[in-house]
Amino acid sequence: MELLNKHVSIRKFSDKLIDPDLLKSIIYSGTRASTTGNMQLYSVIVTKDTERKQKLLPLHFNQPVAKNAPVLLTFVADFNRFSKWCQYNEAQPGYNNLISFTNAVIDTSLAAQNVCIAAENNGLGICYLGTTAYNAKEHIEVLGLPKLTFPVTTVAIGYPEDTPELTDRIPVEGIIHDEVYQDYDKERINKLYAVKESLESSKAFVAENGKQTLAQVFTDVRYKKADNEFFSAKMLETIKAQGFLAD
Amino acid sequence: MELLNKHVSIRKFSDKLIDPDLLKSIIYSGTRASTTGNMQLYSVIVTKDTERKQKLLPLHFNQPVAKNAPVLLTFVADFNRFSKWCQYNEAQPGYNNLISFTNAVIDTSLAAQNVCIAAENNGLGICYLGTTAYNAKEHIEVLGLPKLTFPVTTVAIGYPEDTPELTDRIPVEGIIHDEVYQDYDKERINKLYAVKESLESSKAFVAENGKQTLAQVFTDVRYKKADNEFFSAKMLETIKAQGFLAD
Structure with missing residues (x-):
């Protein structure tokens, strides 16, 4: 628990291999x-x-952490290997579809998280690079990924050079729902995000970007609608090109 | 590491709450x-x-483990909460798209895996139910899930009644690729899957189902093309209905 609860993303690594x-x-x-x-997708x-x-x-996107890490691990959703096994064993695989893609993405994420925890347990530091799915198409080219595979996420890994502070989270009650989903009204949202909004780092974020609220930093700067739409269209094309979705 | 490496899915739970x-x-x-x-999706x-x-x-699908577990945790990809926060803070959220859906599915899977490891570290046992995504539509109804959410996976959790043996995996070399993807020829596949195919349990599976190869048990019985296509179409409709993909 201690290990899980003290996790921080490491963005500066030492030279140690x-x-x-x-x-x-x-x-x-x-x-x-x-x-x-047990298909290990x-x-x-x-x-x-x-x-x-x-x-x-x-x-x-030239994130320094990607340059700085001695090793990048790209976690790839993979139905190619399993399908090849089927083909070599007189079985007709039928995994060129969305539910198979989804199963593989979940499998891949669970494996990645175990790798990260094992790494941290051995004194290594990690940082997820969510950019992989955004540029899946180009990852496929650079890494030579065949059909029925899809790069899901990348973990930058190495020995930590620094130890950042624990980052904030909303109170755990804010993500737990008893029996049915309890939707969020303004009062509950304000309460859940009060600490996050009051952080000095958040206030600096808002000021630096010339915004009125922290939420605007997300919607107008960090995770913009236009960018999301651009990368969504690209991703859909790539999922199709990889054989997981019919045109 | 020990904890991660000895993980087995628990399908029988004691009465202990x-x-x-x-x-x-x-x-x-x-x-x-x-x-x-840090959006906690x-x-x-x-x-x-x-x-x-x-x-x-x-x-x-009436799996006994779902009935038997004292608690089911359904892990839901959730861009509703974050979008509500934006709306209540003069920001225009733009997360009704595929890249946002994908980010949320990955976030959700990583959180689920941490929960499972923390559970096992406290003497609890877990079993993932992959059926959640197959029947996302019905989960949305029963659990009252709003737009911009999607049920990804469920973890059945409780105190273990039995301790199954560690299940087989293909050799780790089989999933690691040095620099670029090395595709699998028949010889490599045969080598990687040799142990799995030679297990008594695998042989029993093949015999019980009247098949020639273990792969056929997967393609003809457990994960059939027709079923995959049925659930893929259903899933695509649900992703659209939840607002993550335009028609």
Whole structure:
């Protein structure tokens, strides 16, 4: 619990390299996560090579953490391997569809989280790069991903250079619903987000961006509707191109 | 690592109830998982009530584990709460799209896995029910889920009545790719799946179902193309109905 509860994303790594056997044993812990029908619908691409990292860097919008980490682990939803097994064993796979894609995305995420926890338990630090799904198309090219695969997320991993403070979360009561979903009125929302809004870092965010509210920093700067729509259209095309959705 | 590596799904639970404070602290550990832009794109619906469980049971295809568990936790991808926060703070949310849906599904899965690990660390046992996404539409009705939410997965949770053996996995080398994806030829596949195919339980599966290969048990019995297509079409409609994808 302690380990889970003190998790912080690490964005600066030391020069110390990760022992290959340690890396393998951490990824092994990923494979012990629950998986749909024990099909293990994921693959992990290990990027250490400087040139290849250079190609991935713009796909992560040049975030310094991506450059700084000694290793990038790209977690790929993978129905290719399982389908190949079927084909080589006189079985006709039928996994070129949305429910199979979804099962693979969930499997992949659970495995990734186990890898992160195992890494932290071994003194390593991690940072998820959510940019992977945004630029799935280009990841597919750079990493040579075949049909029936889809890059879901990337974990930057290495030995921490610094130890940031624990980040805020809304009170846990705010995400728990007893028996049925209790929708949020203004009063409840204000209460849940009061601490987040009162943080000095939040106030600085609002001021730096010339906004009135913290929410506007999200909607107008960080996660904008126009960007979301652009990347959603691109993603839909990529899911289709990878064979998970008919035109 | 030990905890992660010895994980087994528990399908039989004792009568012992889960202390509400323990349950809350376990869910709190879920909120410490990494989350996209610290938006916490998830909610957890706690089902204890016998009548409501009775309604959920057929949505999990009457799996005994769903009936047997004292608590079901339904993990819901949730952009409703965050969007409400935006609306109440003079900000225009733009999260009714596929990339936002995907971010929420990943956030939700990472939180769920943390909850499972925290649960096991406290002597509880868990079993994921992948059926949730298959019957998302009906879950939305029974749990009263609003637009911009989507039920991703359910965790059955309680004190273990038995301790099953560790299940097989393919060798970890089979999921790791060095720098670029190495596609699988017949020889590599045969090697990776040799242990799985040689298990007594696998052989029994093949025989019971009157099949020639283990792969055929998956394609012809457990995860059939026709079923996948049926549930994929249903899921696509539900994603649209929940406001995450335009028609």
